[in-house]
Amino acid sequence: MTSLRRPMGAALPRALVALFALAGTPALGAKAPALVDAAGTYRIASSSTVRFSVGQVGGSGGIAGSFTKFSGTFRIDGDDIGESSVEFTLYPESVNSTEGRIEDFLRSSAVFDAANYRTVTFRSTAVSQTGPDTATIEGTLTVRGKSRKERFAVALTDWNRRSISFTIRGSVRRSPYGMTVGTPIYSNVVEFNMNIRGQKR
Numbered sequence: 051m052t053s054l055r056r057p058m059g060a061a062l063p064r065a066l067v068a069l070f071a072l073a074g075t076p077a078l079g080a081k082a083p084a085l086v087d088a089a090g091t092y093r094i095a096s097s098s099t100v101r102f103s104v105g106q107v108g109g110s111g112g113i114a115g116s117f118t119k120f121s122g123t124f125r126i127d128g129d130d131i132g133e134s135s136v137e138f139t140l141y142p143e144s145v146n147s148t149e150g151r152i153e154d155f156l157r158s159s160a161v162f163d164a165a166n167y168r169t170v171t172f173r174s175t176a177v178s179q180t181g182p183d184t185a186t187i188e189g190t191l192t193v194r195g196k197s198r199k200e201r202f203a204v205a206l207t208d209w210n211r212r213s214i215s216f217t218i219r220g221s222v223r224r225s226p227y228g229m230t231v232g233t234p235i236y237s238n239v240v241e242f243n244m245n246i247r248g249q250k251r
Contacts, residue, residue: 089129092214092248094122099245100140104224105237113152113236119144124248134177136189140170160231167194175199193227202242211250218244 100120106112122138142162147153157164174189183206191200202220209215220242225233 089126091123091125091251093251094120094124094138095213095247095249098247101243103241103243104232104239105241107235107237113147113156115145115147115152115156117141117144118146123251136172136174136187138172141168142170143168161229163194172200191222194229196227198226207245213250214248216246218242218246 098120100117101114102116103114104112117140119141120139122136124136125134127133142164143157145153145156145162145164147156156162159166162170171192172189174187176188178186180186180203184204186201186203188199188201190197200220200222202218204216204218207215207217222240222242223238224230224240225238230238
């Protein structure tokens with residue numbers, strides 16, 4: 051297995067192709083993965099973690115949680131980076147936090163409105179290489195029926211012939227999606243911190 055580590059700074063599908071194409075410094079002298087080895091379709095594994103946080107004014111408190119149900123795939127095209135793609139879906143009903151009342155509040159119509167909007171989706175539209183094993187990804191995020199372009203950062207953390215692991219970080223303003231409750235006491239920005247593992251099909 052080849053292990054690559056770098057500072058955070060980027061994103062997903064075509065990004066991953068570029069990461070392998072440019073290949074960072076191999077660990078322990080191992081040969082860097084070739085693009086042809088990385089090409090293929092991957093299913094996002096349930097062992098992945100999707101965390102989020104919303105800060106509070108003064109830094110004392112805030113809301114943090116995770117989603118326990120999600121799904122998605124990404125395809126790395128070994129011949130044409132531009133043909134690679136990613137689709138990712140979160141299920142708001144699965145939101146998990148420190149207290150049941152917070153979970154109920156997040157599922158309510160004031161926030162995710164999980165009863166009427168059962169999914170949050172992201173579909174990639176563009177990827178830019180930012181380093182040997184980092185990239186930025188842009189795509190369409192749809193929450194509560196509203197769609198906007200958002201940008202995330204990805205860093206490759208591990209790879210072998212059957213699986214890929216990487217971290218994704220991003221900051222998303224919640225007000226454009228109709229989630230203004232709590233502002234300005236609570237930040238308008240939701241910070242996402244994800245550890246994603248893909249299993250090759």
